[in-house]
Amino acid sequence: MARAGHAVTVVHTGEVARYIHEPGVSFAPLPDDAVGASLDTYLARLAAPTGLGGLTRMISATADMTARLLDGAPAVLDRIKVDAVIADSAEPAGALIAQHLRIPHVVSVTGLPLLREDDVPPPFVRWRYRPDRLGRFRNRGGYGVANLLMRPIDAVVRGRRRDWNIDDAVQPLAYVAQCPRGLDYPRRDLPAHFHYGSPWRASARAEVDLPIGDRPLVFCSLGSLQGSRKALFASMSAACAAIGARAVIGHGGGLTPADEAALPGQPLVRAFWPQEAVLRRCSAAILHGGFNTVLDALAAGVPIVAVPIAFEQPGTAARLARIGAAQVITPRQLSVTRLAHALRHVVVDPGYRQAAMRVAAEMDAVGGARAAAAIVSAALASAP
Numbered sequence: 001m002a003r004a005g006h007a008v009t010v011v012h013t014g015e016v017a018r019y020i021h022e023p024g025v026s027f028a029p030l031p032d033d034a035v036g037a038s039l040d041t042y043l044a045r046l047a048a049p050t051g052l053g054g055l056t057r058m059i060s061a062t063a064d065m066t067a068r069l070l071d072g073a074p075a076v077l078d079r080i081k082v083d084a085v086i087a088d089s090a091e092p093a094g095a096l097i098a099q100h101l102r103i104p105h106v107v108s109v110t111g112l113p114l115l116r117e118d119d120v121p122p123p124f125v126r127w128r129y130r131p132d133r134l135g136r137f138r139n140r141g142g143y144g145v146a147n148l149l150m151r152p153i154d155a156v157v158r159g160r161r162r163d164w165n166i167d168d169a170v171q172p173l174a175y176v177a178q179c180p181r182g183l184d185y186p187r188r189d190l191p192a193h194f195h196y197g198s199p200w201r202a203s204a205r206a207e208v209d210l211p212i213g214d215r216p217l218v219f220c221s222l223g224s225l226q227g228s229r230k231a232l233f234a235s236m237s238a239a240c241a242a243i244g245a246r247a248v249i250g251h252g253g254g255l256t257p258a259d260e261a262a263l264p265g266q267p268l269v270r271a272f273w274p275q276e277a278v279l280r281r282c283s284a285a286i287l288h289g290g291f292n293t294v295l296d297a298l299a300a301g302v303p304i305v306a307v308p309i310a311f312e313q314p315g316t317a318a319r320l321a322r323i324g325a326a327q328v329i330t331p332r333q334l335s336v337t338r339l340a341h342a343l344r345h346v347v348v349d350p351g352y353r354q355a356a357m358r359v360a361a362e363m364d365a366v367g368g369a370r371a372a373a374a375i376v377s378a379a380l381a382s383a384p
Contacts, residue, residue, distance in 0.1 A: 001086075004373045011076050013068065015039035028080055030072035043225065055149065063152035069093035070160050077101060084380050087172075089114050092157050095172065100164045104383035106376050109177035111291040112312045112319075113184060113194070120185050122146050123315035126308065126330070129185045129322060173379035176372045178295060182362045183319050195375050198363030199295045201276070208277040210268065215246040216283035218343065219297070220267075221275075223290035226309055227254025232334070234263055236286045239339035241265030243347070247286075248278055276300065284347050286339070289313030289320075298325065298359045303352030305342045307331060324355035 002008045002024030010020055014029035016039065042061050070093050077085070077097065085105040087094025098105035112123045119135070121127040122142040130138070147154070161167075174193045181196040210217065220236040222229055233249055240247040247267035251260075260269040275293065279285065279300035287293050289308040294316055297304055304326035306317035320326035327342035346352040367374075 001373050001376060003370075004377050006377070009080055009082070011073050011080075013039055028076050030068065030076060059149060060152050063156050066091065066093045066153055067156045067160075070097065070156070073097050074101060077103075084383070086376065089175070092153065096157060096160060096164075096166070099166050099170045100160075104380060105170075105172050106379055107172040107175045108372075109175055109179065110200075111179070112315055113175075113177055113179060113187075113190075115175075115187075115190065115194075116143055117187055117189050120187060121315065121318070123312040126314035126318045126328070128318060131186070173383055174375055176375050178291070178372075180295075180298075180359055180362050180366065182359045183298070183323065185319060185322070193379070195372075196366070197372050198366040198368045199292070199299060200369040200372055201296075202369070208274050208281065210248070210278070210281055213246070215244060216347065217248050217268075217278075217281055218245045219273075219275075219279055219282045219285040219302070220247045220249045220287075221285070221290070221293050222251070222254075222288045222309070223293060224252040226288055227252035227271075230255055230259045230262075232307070232331075233259075235334060235336050235339055237263045237265040237267040238336045239286070239343055240267070242336065242340040243344045245283065245343070245347075248273065248282065250275065250278075284343060286343065289316040291316060294320065295363070298356050299363055301353055301357040301360045303346035303356055305329065305339065305346055307334060307339075323359065324351055325359065326352070 002022070008024065009026045009028050010016065011028045012030065017027045017029065020027045042065055069091070073093065074097050078101070082103060084103055085094055085098040086108050087098060087105050089107050089109045090111065095105055095107060114123060118139055119131040121129070121139050124146070125142055127138065127142070171191070174195060175191060176195050177197050178200055179196055180198055184196070218240045220233065222232065233251065233255065237247040237249065241264060247265060249263070249267050249269045250273045251269070251271060253271040263269060275296050276299070279297055279302050282302055284305065285297045285302050286305045286307065287297065289306045290313065294304065304320055306320055306326045306328045308314040308317040308328070309331060317326065317328045321328045327346055329338055329342055
């Protein structure tokens with residue numbers, strides 16, 4: 001957006017400033033009186049959503065973050081004289097604030113599309129796509145459970161809509177998604193201004209220094225929130241060794257040097273790798289189903305073994321299995337033997353790589369961040 005000539009400002013809690021590195025993008029923190037839990041505390045809650053207790057604590061923490069944004073962000077947007085808002089689909093505060101301030105907004109869909117349809121299972125379940133009466137009945141039940149679980153967030157949003165006298169939701173000018181159409185389930189009721197896409201990445205063709213040997217490489221990642229699960233990384237590394245491969249592990253800072261040294265199979269381990277460059281050198285990937293890493297693996301034409309843990313990861317894994325790009329193992333099913341079997345299967349069977357390459361071709365044709373910025377610019381230009 002900045003390269004397209006827009007003045008871009010990220011508005012969030014002050015601690016988010018450490019993540020803003022793009023040239024031409026500025027940052028405006030919430031005022032000091034918009035108090036709440038620290039960002040690190042919030043991220044720690046997100047990293048441990050397992051079990052009903054962990055899930056409810058995570059939802060409560062998210063509701064608190066939404067309330068914090070609703071309290072503090074409108075004044076910031078007024079001060080910096082914002083003309084439009086790009087609001088993330090997973091955070092209701094952005095779109096609601098835009099409606100309150102009567103300024104146009106666009107919704108960015110960084111993960112799976114969250115728009116509900118009876119034919120499409122909720123994103124947090126691993127149910128397969130089943131567009132029949134039984135499938136729709138099951139899906140409606142899943143959405144009902146989601147409504148119950150999300151009540152803390154819904155209460156915050158309903159209360160603020162009442163306080164701000166917002167009766168009718170104003171539709172966004174556009175929905176712009178990273179998700180390629182070929183990865184999502186078939187849909188019947190998407191808005192006409194919904195746009196599937198491809199990863200929003202700067203073009204990165206840098207190479208990475210990896211040892212050249214006779215063992216194929218397998219990229220292993222649990223994302224930035226789950227990277228402290230050393231037992232799971234040990235299983236991944238052992239499974240790679242069991243099929244004669246070598247794990248390339250990125251743990252996001254979740255492992256200590258002692259943890260790294262204890263991993264079996266002589267893996268290559270760092271907190272962070274240049275992910276796109278590493279994946280181009282790998283025969284397969286073992287991933288938890290985090291959306292950005294999945295898209296990077298598909299863009300490299302790399303087959304996947306998915307071990308979904310939380311959030312929308314089961315839904316992403318189910319879609320990967322449906323298109324034939326992945327084998328899926330739930331954490332309860334996980335063992336080194338089972339993981340090694342699945343890994344061998346996706347490496348040996350060329351169908352998995354071919355399925356990933358079909359999605360890669362689609363994403364290449366879409367245009368990534370540049371195309372998404374053009375869609376947003378055109379939508380804003382059409383606004384009254």
